[in-house]
Amino acid sequence: MPTRAKPKSTLQGVQWPVEPFFKAAIPLPPSVNGSYKTNYSSQFYSSDPLKQFKNEAECKLVDQWNNQDWVIIGAIEASKQKIPLFMDMKIYFDTLWRRDCTGVIKAAEDAVFNFLRINDNRVVRCNAEKYADRDNPRVEIMVSVCVERMNDV
Numbered sequence: 494m495p496t497r498a499k500p501k502s503t504l505q506g507v508q509w510p511v512e513p514f515f516k517a518a519i520p521l522p523p524s525v526n527g528s529y530k531t532n533y534s535s536q537f538y539s540s541d542p543l544k545q546f547k548n549e550a551e552c553k554l555v556d557q558w559n560n561q562d563w564v565i566i567g568a569i570e571a572s573k574q575k576i577p578l579f580m581d582m583k584i585y586f587d588t589l590w591r592r593d594c595t596g597v598i599k600a601a602e603d604a605v606f607n608f609l610r611i612n613d614n615r616v617v618r619c620n621a622e623k624y625a626d627r628d629n630p631r632v633e634i635m636v637s638v639c640v641e642r643m644n645d646v
Contacts, residue, residue, distance in 0.1 A: 496588070498521065503603060505569065507545045509565075509610060509638040509640055509643070510562075510565060510575070510637070510638065511637065511638070511640055512580040512633035512637060513581070513636060513637040514561065514562035514565035514569070514607070514637060514638070514641070515561050515562070515566065515609065515634070515635065515636040515637075516557075516560060516561070516633075516634070516635045517553070517554055517557045517560065517561075517606070517633070517634055518553065518557070518631050518632065518633045518634075519549075519550040519553045519554065519601060519604060519631065519634065520546060520549050520550060520553065520630075520631060520632075521584070521585070521586065521597065521630040521631055522546045522550075522596070522597055522600035522601060522604075522632070523540070523542040523543055523546055523596075523600070523634060524592055524596055524597060527535065535608060537586055537641075542614075543614035544602065545589065546600065546604070547600075547604050549601070550601070550605075550608075551607075551608060553574050554604070554608045564614065566609055566611070569611055570609075570610060570611055571617075571640075575615055576634055576640055577615060577617040577618075577638070577639040577640060577642035577643065577645060578611075578615045578616045578617065578618075578637070578640040579616070579617070579618045579619075579620075579636070579637050579638070580602065580618070580620070580634065580635070580636050581619075581620045581621075581634070581635045581636075581637075582597075582598060582601060582620065582621040582622070582632055582633065582634050582635075583621075583624055583632070583633040584597050584598075584601075584621060584622065584623050584624065584632050584633075585624045585625065585627045585629065585630050585631050585632070585633070586626075586630055587625070587626070587627045587630050588625055588627070589623055589624075589625045589634060594621045594623055597621075597632060598621050599619075601618065601632045601634060602619075605634055605636070609636075614635075617639050617642050617645070618639050618642070624641075
């Protein structure tokens, strides 16, 4: 008679939602070249435009406070085990061809996860797509539990 294998994690079998628990829109961050400076020792530090972006992003996120599922966010925060997360971004530039996505991804990720008080190293999958919106450049972000990767916990 076969025996049942013990789950690898106490979180296996827990029903985590597949829909995003976090959805928000924040301003477009500065480019990578405009985000970081170096000092005389060649150490990197945040530029004034990056600090301004982070402040503006936090204000926008506070405005969208009621749109988030704080029960799920609290459960992820309180969990003793790492919950794998999926981050989906839609990046709206004034034109498609002037900037790339990579600097935007990190700056937006840092702003969002600092606001959520969750370590961004929990993101195991990231999707980013570029769009054009000349009138309203922004980053739309959704975060959900990456249920397909729960076995990796």
